[in-house]
Amino acid sequence: MTVASNTKLILTGAALLVAVVGCSVAVTRAMANIENPPEDDGGQPTSAKIVRSIRNTMNDTRYVMGPPIQAYIIPSVDVHQNEDTTDRDKRVAYVxxxxxxSATIVIEEGAAAFWTDSRYFMQAKNQLDNETWIIMKSGQPATKSIQEWLVEKLPQNSRVGIDPFLMKAKEFQQLSAYLESHGHNLIALPTNLVDVVWKNRPELKLKELEPIGDQFSGKRVPQKLAEVRKAMKALTADIMxxxxxxDIAWLLNLRGSDFEYAPLFFAYVIIAENDTYLYLLKQDRATTNKIDNHFQTEHIDIIINEYNNTVAGINTVxxxxxxxxxxxSASEAIQTIVPSERRLEAESPIMKMRIIKNDVEAQKMREAHKRDGASIIKYLYWLETEIDDQNITEIKGADKLKSYKSQHEYYRRLSFQTISAVGAHAAMAHYIPTNDSDRQITRTELYLIESGTQYKDGTTDMTRTVHFGTPSDTEKDAFTRVLKGFISVATAVFPRGAPFSFFDAMARRALWDVGLDYDHATGHGVGAFLKVHEYPPLISSKNMPPGMCKNMFTTNEPGYYENGKFGIRLGNVLQVVDAPHSSEHFSGKGAYKFDDITMVPIQKKMINVDLLSESEIQWLNEYHAGVRNNVSPLLSDNSNILEWLERETQPISKQNEECTETTTEQPETTTDQ
Structure with a gap:
């Protein structure tokens, strides 16, 4: 559907011209010959100094194209709405x-406020200067939203500025309408004020693109384009x-290295009835022999232009x-180029095709997770055997795990920065060790490892919490309740399109039974050698279409955290598959279930078996048998690791728990070995 704009903009439509500022397409700032930025008082650019410099630009008509603005919004995303950005676009981090x-900053004349979600409350407290920043805990009942805070703080008839490339059009319009209803205006600024004051801003490191053949993609580009155009026609759209x-990487069967963790590249694509236009940052990357051969093999003609010609190209089309x-989900800046009467806003048909993997993509994802599991098993074995003889820290551990993963020919990079957290550090859901915070992994505290990888045939994301000594009863009980929720999701049988909130409640129930909970979502979609965070699916209390569908891949990662003490999380990637013998389920519509494709043991010593039901014990034993059978062939060159894996995946039972713990130290030799 179309959305009419009631926003008072300084620049609209074709007046939004574009230039490249590093990786960012930015509004040309009709001011290309602007003089020097505001002077600061020298010295190291502390957060307080940077905020002061931004306030100076808010009053400088060279940058705001009109009267001064009273507040400035700084989102953490880039111009393509990516949260995981290049260093050049880490404006929130710089300021x-x-x-x-994930965070949003608002600077006004008398205060600077910082919004982030529950994953980062502790991190924000530790990293922000409390004399400069007001930390706003998003999602908490007492926390005002950005618009509420602005209305409370600002004098009447205030102007609030933002870079229109850094906010989706729908969000921009909603914020604009709210502010206007309270006597204020949201202004699409022609200049990003952070970029004005950011000295020594990092340069981009652009590398060659990598073609993905149909043995990995499962579908060639012409077929994808035909399906997209068919979907466009159904929506009555002639241009997309x-x-x-x-979406661009998936559509063109290309991957890039413009980002540290996601295999993406900076580009826009315009799909017309008969032509496809690619606007690529450093367009000569698309004219190498390797890419030429790729397009020839795919039997497609792509019209390639430079990235900074995107807006001109849109206007021409x-x-x-x-x-x-x-x-x-276009930015406000891109959307306003299109005349309002010609805008059709709808979910991307490419997104719908991308999140539901084809059979080749699904099989490759499963293969990638087997190899990833073998690397993680090597790492856990190494930790357990070397922890007493080496000073293994959080950083050294993460580096060692990366070294195991990177040995495979399909390894490309990690899919996110490894979370390697000891003791109280694990209570911060997204803790990343630094040289200042790095702690030794010992036998006296819990250790949480979350690691993901980009292989050419798939993307992984796995979390385990382990103890190399003796866990406390409190830790075991909390771990077991997290495990119960983990198993509840893994064993679910559900109708097609089941709402995501259904699985979120299942994951939390065992914790809720005793008044415990966790503040993050239970799971997110995972791309096929694409982003590790792919939406939908998003397993949380909120729902979005189309619900859970066959060949979606989602994480299942419930947790529990005690600030200052410990954190627990388990995480697997699940594939949605047909449930067996279910043709009569749900009035003949059939049913789905999950297949666990992550192949890493769950540490048995962390489990209070008395809290598990017989069916939960059966699931765990079957899961461990699957891990052993799938990964053992990849570890056949190391008998010590195989013995460790055999021990870690031996069945457990309520009836003979003590005996099980004793006998598994020396597993029996079977005819299978």
Whole structure:
């Protein structure tokens, strides 16, 4: 559906011209010959100094194209709405010192406020200067939203500025309407004020693109384009502007290295009735022999242009056509280029195709997780056997795990920065060790490891919590309740399109039974050699279409955290598959279930078996048998690791718990060995 704009903009439509500022397409700032930025008082650029410099630009008509603004909003995303950005786009980190992936800053004349979600409350407290920042805990009942805070703080008839490339059009319009109803205006600024004051801003490191053949993609580009155009026609759209980088990479069967963890590259794509246009940052990357051969093999003609010509290209296509233009989660800056009467806002048909993997993608994902499991098992074995003889710290551990993973030819990079957390550090859900915080892994505290990998055939994400000594009863009870929720999701049988909130409640029930909970979502979608965070699915209390569908891949990662003490989380990747013998379920519509594709043992010493039901014990034993059978062939060159894996995956039972613990130290030799 279309959304009419009631926003008072300084620049609209074709007046939004574009230039490249590093990796960012930015509004050309009709001010290309601007003089030097505001002077600061010299010295190291502390957070307080940077905020002061930004306030100076808020009053400088060279940058705001009109009267001064009274507040400035700084999102943590880039121009393609990515949360995990390049260093050049880490504006929130530069201004505040906060290194998490999700936050929003608002600077007004008398205060600077910082919003982030529950994953980062402790991190924000530790990293922010409390004399400069007011920490706003998003999602908490007492916390005001950004718009509420602005209305409370600002004098009447205030102007609130933002870079329109850094906010989705729908969000921009909603915020604008709210502010206008309270006597204020949201202004799409022609200049990003952080970029004005950011000295020594990092340069981009652009590398070659990598083709993905149909033995990995399962579908060639012409077929994908035909399916997209068919979906466009069903929506009555003649043109589609593709802004999501994961959609572009998937559509063209290409991957990049412009980002540290996601295999993406900076580009826009315009799909017209007969032509496909690629606007690529450093366009000569698409004219190498390797990429030329890829396009020839795929039997497609792509019209390639430079990234900074995107807006001119959109304007040209619009002038030469008359139909509707499909926009999906585009930024306010991109959306306003398209005349309002020609805008068609709807979910991206590419997104729907991408999140439901084809059979080849699904099989490759399973293979990648087997190899990943073998690497993690090597790491856990190494930790257990070397922990007393080496000073193994959180950072050294993460580096060792990476070294195991990187030995495979399909390894490309990690899919996120490894969470390697000892004791109280694990109570911070997204803790990343630094040289200052790095602690030794010992036998006296819990250790949480969350690691993901980008292989050419799939993306992984796995979490385990282990103890190399003797866990306390409190830790075991909490771990077991997390495990019960983990098993509840893993064993679910459900109708097609089941709402995501259904699985979220299942994961939390055993914790809720004793008044415990966790503050993050239970799971997220995982791409096929794409982003490790893919939405939908998103297993949380909120629902979004289309619900859980066959060949979606989602994480299952419930947890529990005690601030200052310990944190527990388990995480597997699940594939949605047909449930067996279910043709009559749900009035003949059939049913789905999950297959666990992560192949890593769950530490048995952390389990209070008395809290598990017989069916939960059966699931655990069957899961461990699957891990052993799938991963053992990949570890056949090391008998010590195989013995360790055999021990760690031996069955447990309530009836003979003590005996099980004793006998598994020396597993019996069977005809299978």
């Amino acid at each position: 505040s010192g906060f290194t998490g992936s 502007i593709v802004t999501a980088l994961e 619009i002038r030469n056509t008359k139909g509707m233009v499909l926009l999906s």
